[in-house]
């Protein structure tokens with residue numbers, strides 16, 4: 016079966032058409048900077064040339080239309096018609112407690128996903144737009160939702176409870192859920208495969224650093240803690256999200272700026288993170304790295320604060336697991352920004368981390384970036400959420 020996997024993020028959309036029998040990727044691509052000036056689509060059929068087109072993408076609907084057009088294009092497409100695609104697997108960010116597993120999408124599921132919109136205001140609406148756009152263009156093709164929250168369901172109570180009145184958990188299921196679960200699961204397993212070591216024997220910290228960012232502690236094959244919470248707003252400083260802050264800041268700012276809670280939440284989700292820290296220079300680490308090298312103080316502040324924050328979480332999770340064997344970097348920033356990895360690892364001397372700068376300069380492959388005598392192994396593992404989603408989709412259908 017050919018499975019189209021759609022991974023709709025807040026400003027990017029990754030897609031892959033995967034042949035589930037061979038697990039090979041027939042075509043893949045990326046829509047970047049959706050809703051931002053300079054958006055572009057990259058499309059690469061298997062064995063063919065990569066095409067990159069700068070084209071306006073005001074929203075995700077337009078991005079998906081361009082993806083389907085590329086896949087069926089008479090010259091560079093890999094299918095003659097959309098009928099050849101047997102299923103679509105969608106990454107969906109928040110499944111609440113309702114979806115602890117992947118599910119075949121029907122109207123009821125759509126409604127339930129929509130009910131989780133307020134928990135993931137940057138992502139669930141984008142996921143739903145992706146599903147609706149596919150449904151409109153491929154009405155008979157079965158679709159599966161794979162939730163980012165599922166892998167973290169193994170967390171113990173002491174890791175997922177907040178210090179709030181317990182009645183709020185009972186009434187509203189307010190707790191830590193965690194996100195990027197498909198990625199944390201794939202990357203931690205892949206790290207053990209690459210090292211040729213048993214997944215069940217390793218203590219792994221996965222740093223998924225993209226536009227959204229989270230860290231997880233995977234002890235003996237089970238997630239025991241993760242940095243995102245009820246929503247993807249908690250935890251690390253991200254592209255535009257604040258991550259952890261003193262909750263009293265919300266009230267303080269609402270008074271000072273004469274803003275509503277909704278307005279403050281929009282600031283925390285869309286105007287904060289490295290974008291806010293860099294005084295609106297950019298949420299994109301390519302721009303921040305460039306600024307850093309030029310000595311731009313806004314870029315330096317954003318980079319340093321971000322890296323310090325990640326390093327603190329690694330320390331917390333080493334404590335949570337009573338040690339750490341492997342630290343993995345993944346996602347857009349984790350896989351590409353060597354400078355970010357260097358800065359983070361500079362804090363990890365107490366774990367015996369030593370980085371091999373030549374290996375740290377490599378890109379796009381599973382790589383051990385620590386030296387042979389490093390006490391903790393540090394790796395870059397390109398995430399493959401798409402393959403993990405295709406496997407889930409086929410399993411359910």
Ligand code: AMP
Pocket residue numbers: 024027224225226227254298299300301304346347348351352
């Ligand atoms: P993701 O959310 O995983 O797609 O990651 C997207 C983010 O990765 C972008 O916003 C950039 O900040 C970052 N990124 C992508 N490519 C690079 C690169 N070559 N160098 C540094 N950062 C990058």
